Amino acid sequence: MSLRNSLLAATALTCASAFGAYAQTTVTIATVNNGDMVRMQGLADEFTAANPDITLEWVTLEENVLRQRVTQDIAANGGQFDVMTIGTYEVPIWGAQDWLVSLNDLPAEWDADDILPAIRGGLTVDGELYAAPFYGESSMVMYRTDLMEKAGLEMPEAPTWDFVKEAAAAMTDKENDIYGICLRGKAGWGENAAFLTAMSNSFGARWFDEDWTPQFDSEAWANTLNFYMDLLTNYGPPGASTNGFNENLSLFQQGKCGMWIDATVAASFVTNPTDSTVADKVGFALAPDNGLGKRGNWLWAWSLAIPAGSDAVDAAKTFVAWATSKEYTALVAAKEGWANVPPGTRTSLYENPEYQKVPFAAMTLNSINAADPANPTIDPVPYTGVQFVAIPEFAGIATQVGQEFSAALAGQQTVEEALEKAQALTVDEMEAAGY
Structure with missing residues (x-):
């Protein structure tokens, strides 16, 4: 079996077994027009091939516009989006308000413990993970x-x-x-x-x-x-x-x-x-x-979260689990090389000998580790x-x-x-x- 087919099979298993089968469901995703997000949209056919009962609709926006749109929608419980791309600033505030769906029940193979501690900590409120990091950065x-x-x-x-x-x-x-x-x-x-x-x-x-x-x-x-x-x-x-x-x-x-x-x-x-x-x-x-x-x-993570107003929570979780998984990282690596995988989220990525060859890998990790959100100032x-x-x-x-x-x-x-x-x-x- 080819690497691509192996990854597709693994992803299908991960997604299909997580939350069961659905009637035909549309998941509307609000995301930022950054290169990694555009690449994810381009690879989404891999997800829909494995999940034919889920249709993805994309709303791709400039950063300032995205923040305005998703903030207005979630504050009004508008239900316009099923998945939102939000950051380390919004997650703890919105999670504490019960505006986001907990992701603690993502499948075991998604491996929450593999998320870099600094990134995971910024997306967790009272023990509940409220967003899955797509990429982390300093x-x-x-x-x-x-x-x-x-x-x-x-x-x-x-x-x-x-x-x-x-x-x-x-x-x-x-x-x-x-x-x-x-x-x-x-x-x-x-x-x-x-x-x-x-x-x-x-x-x-x-x-x-x-x-x-x-x-x-x-x-x-x-x-x-x-x-x-x-x-x-x-x-x-x-x-x-x-x-x-x-x-x-x-x-x-x-x-x-x-x-x-x-x-x-x-x-x-x-x-x-x-x-x-x-x-x-x-x-x-x-x-x-x-x-x-x-x-x-600085320290930031663009992450995928599910607003409490979504009427497609299970399908949205299936997509979030796919887009932030180790399998997705491997898919990007197979198609576009290790230098182009979403960085800054998983310990296993920085332990991977292939990724360690990427010229900026070590500097990225060192920069993330140099940031201290709890003590940001002198x-x-x-x-x-x-x-x-x-x-x-x-x-x-x-x-x-x-x-x-x-x-x-x-x-x-x-x-x-x-x-x-x-x-x-x-x-x-x-x-x-x-x-």
């Missing part, structure tokens, strides 16, 4: 090895922000459309606000002190935002205030970024010769620090979360804060004005919420 530096060598520099495994600035200056060649650094500038709590929150941790900043008083009027936040602005204004691409993950990915793949600090999951896309013009010229390093004890990296805080604050109000507040930061990057206001507005709006929102 953030790291991706850089052009040829441009670094041309600049006469050598990237340390654990660089500082000062080195990143030095390298960005040395690699920038605007006449040839090469920019030393690409960073998220697009407004959004999961876009620029996420990046800057993680970055600010390494500068000694925090969102709130122990009394929930906002801290945007602190010197540490001023240092963070001024440094970020200096990097992108002098060494970043034009229009940086509109660039998010996908835009910067495209720029890097086209050879226009000397460095890009972003999600570890991007590594497979920048090293894929089908899509990337610089695939054989990419190196990796930990996210930068300032010597204060925290790196500027000074003590009353919240958990590295690039977010795990309270329901955060998404709305951080969306507004991200808009102020993006406006500063676009030259519409100063750093001082952006921070003053961020402080004022955060104070108002937190007081209104009763903190």
Whole structure:
């Protein structure tokens, strides 16, 4: 039997035995337009071949739009989706509200104990697993090895922000459309606000002190935002205030970024010769620090969850078990190579000798392990979360804060004005919420 057929048979067994047979059922899946999710959609024929009684319908959305749509739907118990792609921020909040279906009864062969502890912990509430991780990530530096060598520099495994600035200056060649650094500038709590929150941790900043008083009027936040602005204004691409993950990915793949600090999951896309013009010229390093004890990296998992309003729970569980299984990982490896499997979720993947040959595998795992959601900042805080604050109000507040930061990057206001507005709006929102 071929590897493909073996995997199909194994997946069929896993899925069919998990929750029984169904009448013809449609499962509507809301997902993000990231490369790994698009690949999953492309491989879904494998699932429907093994489960002919389940029809999959896809709603694939840009990241900010996805978050808005699924949040509105689940808060209203709308039942529009049977499977939602959500993150480490939403799961514990929504799970505690009983808005999600527990996944503790996924089949034994799905092997919940194989999930990396840091990832599983972020998806568990009171012992109940409320989402299955599709891929896990931290953030790291991706850089052009040829441009670094041309600049006469050598990237340390654990660089500082000062080195990143030095390298960005040395690699920038605007006449040839090469920019030393690409960073998220697009407004959004999961876009620029996420990046800057993680970055600010390494500068000694925090969102709130122990009394929930906002801290945007602190010197540490001023240092963070001024440094970020200096990097992108002098060494970043034009229009940086509109660039998010996908835009910067495209720029890097086209050879226009000397460095890009972003999600570890991007590594497979920048090293894929089908899509990337610089695939054989990419190196990796930990996210930068300032010597204060925290790196500027985050911790996240895009995960599949089932809203309590779904009327196709069993079929949805069957799909979730397939899409986040070891068999799915093997299927991607067989079709597209080990470098393209969803990373950052399972211990067994990082113990696999074939995967250990992937050039970014070790750096991804080290970056994930370097993040500490329980102690994200240098000074003590009353919240958990590295690039977010795990309270329901955060998404709305951080969306507004991200808009102020993006406006500063676009030259519409100063750093001082952006921070003053961020402080004022955060104070108002937190007081209104009763903190």
